[in-house]
Amino acid sequence: xxxxxSFRIRFIFxxxxxxxxxGFAYFSIFKDVYExxxxxxxxxxxxxxxxxxxxxxxxxxxxxxxxRSYLGHRSLLDATTQEPVEMYSKNxxxxxxxxxxxxxxxxxxxxxxxxxxxxxxxxxxxxxFESEAIISISSQNADSxxxxxxxxxxxxxxxxxxxxxxxxxxxxGRPEDAPASVINFPNRHDGFGFQTGDLAGVISVELQxxxxxxxxxxxxxxxxxxxxxxxxxxxxxxxxxxxxxLKPINSLAKVxxxxxxxxxxxxxxxxxxxxxxxxxxxxxxxxSRLKNSYEYTADKYSNLKTIFDKxxxxxxERKNKENK
Ligand code: HEC
Numbered sequence: 173x174x175x176x177x178s179f180r181i182r183f184i185f186x187x188x189x190x191x192x193x194x195g196f197a198y199f200s201i202f203k204d205v206y207e208x209x210x211x212x213x214x215x216x217x218x219x220x221x222x223x224x225x226x227x228x229x230x231x232x233x234x235x236x237x238x239x240r241s242y243l244g245h246r247s248l249l250d251a252t253t254q255e256p257v258e259m260y261s262k263n264x265x266x267x268x269x270x271x272x273x274x275x276x277x278x279x280x281x282x283x284x285x286x287x288x289x290x291x292x293x294x295x296x297x298x299x300x301f302e303s304e305a306i307i308s309i310s311s312q313n314a315d316s317x318x319x320x321x322x323x324x325x326x327x328x329x330x331x332x333x334x335x336x337x338x339x340x341x342x343x344x345g346r347p348e349d350a351p352a353s354v355i356n357f358p359n360r361h362d363g364f365g366f367q368t369g370d371l372a373g374v375i376s377v378e379l380q381x382x383x384x385x386x387x388x389x390x391x392x393x394x395x396x397x398x399x400x401x402x403x404x405x406x407x408x409x410x411x412x413x414x415x416x417x418l419k420p421i422n423s424l425a426k427v428x429x430x431x432x433x434x435x436x437x438x439x440x441x442x443x444x445x446x447x448x449x450x451x452x453x454x455x456x457x458x459x460s461r462l463k464n465s466y467e468y469t470a471d472k473y474s475n476l477k478t479i480f481d482k483x484x485x486x487x488x489e490r491k492n493k494e495n496k
Contacts, residue, residue, distance in 0.1 A: 180418055187410060194402065199388075206387055211321060214330035214377040217282050221375050224271060225264040233261045241266060243353040263343075269296065281380040286334065288373025292344075292354070292363025302376050305331035310371045320374075328381050331374040336366045344372065420452045424459055431463050434470065439463055 174182075228234055233244070242260035250257050262270070265286060272285045287298040289306050298306060305320035312318035314335055321330040336344060343354045344366040354360070366372060382390075392399070430437035441460040444453040 179421075180414070183410075183413055183418065187406060191406060202388065202391065203384065206384055210328045210379060210381060211319075211330065213282065213379055214321065214328065215332075217284050217377045217379075218330075218332045218375050221268060221272075221284055221286075225268050228262070228264040228267045233263050234267050235259045235261050241270070241358065243351075243357070265292075269293065282377060284375060284377045286373060286375055288363065290362055290365065291373070292357060292360055294359055294361050296373070297361075298373075298376075301329045302331060302374060305329075305374050305376065306371070309333045309374060314369070314371075323384075326381075326383055328379040330377040330379070332377075333374055334372045336368055336370045336372045338368050340372065341366060341368055417452065420456070424452075424455060427463065428459060431466055437463070 235246075236242075237257065237259060239245070239258065239260050241262075243263050243266060244261035246259045246261075248257045248259055249255070268286055272283065276283045276285075285296065287296045287302045287306075289298060289303065291297055301322070301324050308320045309318045309331065314333070319330065319332055321328065323329070343350050344363055347355065347364045350364065381387075424439075427437045427439045439456065439460050441453075441456045444450075444457055446457060448454065448457075
């Protein structure tokens with residue numbers, strides 16, 4: 173059934189399918205780039221958090237003068253004024269939480285926090301995304317560098333695991349081995365019972381971002397020129413096949429049809445070279461030769477027929493005279 177449909181219609185159909193496939197391919201590429209870009213941003217935030225935490229750790233904690241929340245406390249004597257100074261220490265997790273709270277108060281589009289299912293500070297209690305991330309990551313091998321991410325209410329959420337090292341177990345292992353500062357930590361919930369290599373929790377990042385569809389629309393608006401180029405390339409293929417193949421074949425078919433019915437037809441192949449590599453030219457020249465020899469034969473046949481008919485007529489007339 174399809175074989176009876178004209179090439180023009182079939183070609184347009186194929187072009188439309190190509191356009192659709194191309195559109196789908198571009199859409200998927202853009203979606204991948206969009207997600208990869210968000211993931212990269214989230215990974216950068218995590219890197220910064222890890223570096224900050226490593227910096228605090230490499231300095232054995234940070235000492236500050238405000239007693240908002242702390243693990244250690246020392247009264248020191250100022251060397252110049254000889255006045256007593258109260259100093260309070262923060263370990264990496266505590267300093268990181270305060271750093272994350274500081275960022276959350278700013279208008280940064282990226283915020284983060286450190287959280288755990290078995291948390292020490294109730295402020296670090298995971299939300300539903302973070303619980304989901306912890307369950308998913310804990311089922312994966314640490315060597316596979318697991319990550320967990322998804323869009324939640326128009327925000328990109330990302331989580332990367334933190335594992336306990338030997339040095340962490342001093343505070344997160346058995347409570348009886350933990351320093352008094354941790355046991356007496358204000359509002360402490362739990363956060364004990366871990367072993368080296370256990371999943372401590374996750375660094376969770378939240379990115380305020382435009383939704384995929386808003387981004388897509390703005391990219392499409394900015395890419396009018398590039399889209400025009402793609403459409404133009406399709407038009408070029410359409411023009412090429414239409415003007416240089418389909419149109420000449422259509423007129424050749426009309427000529428062949430007329431010749432086969434003995435009807436008059438025009439076929440101009442004067443400007444075409446016999447040794448041309450152009451397939452349509454070759455076909456036109458061959459059809460022109462076929463047309464000429466057919467018309468020559470038909471002409472010859474018609475002349476002979478006239479002579480034969482005349483002879484037949486004369487013979488008939490002679491017969492009629494003899495009979496009279
Ligand atoms: C000196 C004791 C101490 C050490 C050592 C320590 N932590 Fe903690 N950790 C704490 C305290 C206290 C908190 C609560 C901080 C806060 O107020 O947010 C905490 C919080 C955390 C949290 C956030 C969830 C929660 O429990 O509130 C994670 C995750 C964490 N620590 C992982 C680690 C890892 C990994 C290490 C080792 C690299 C480590 N900790 C070493 C004391 C410690």
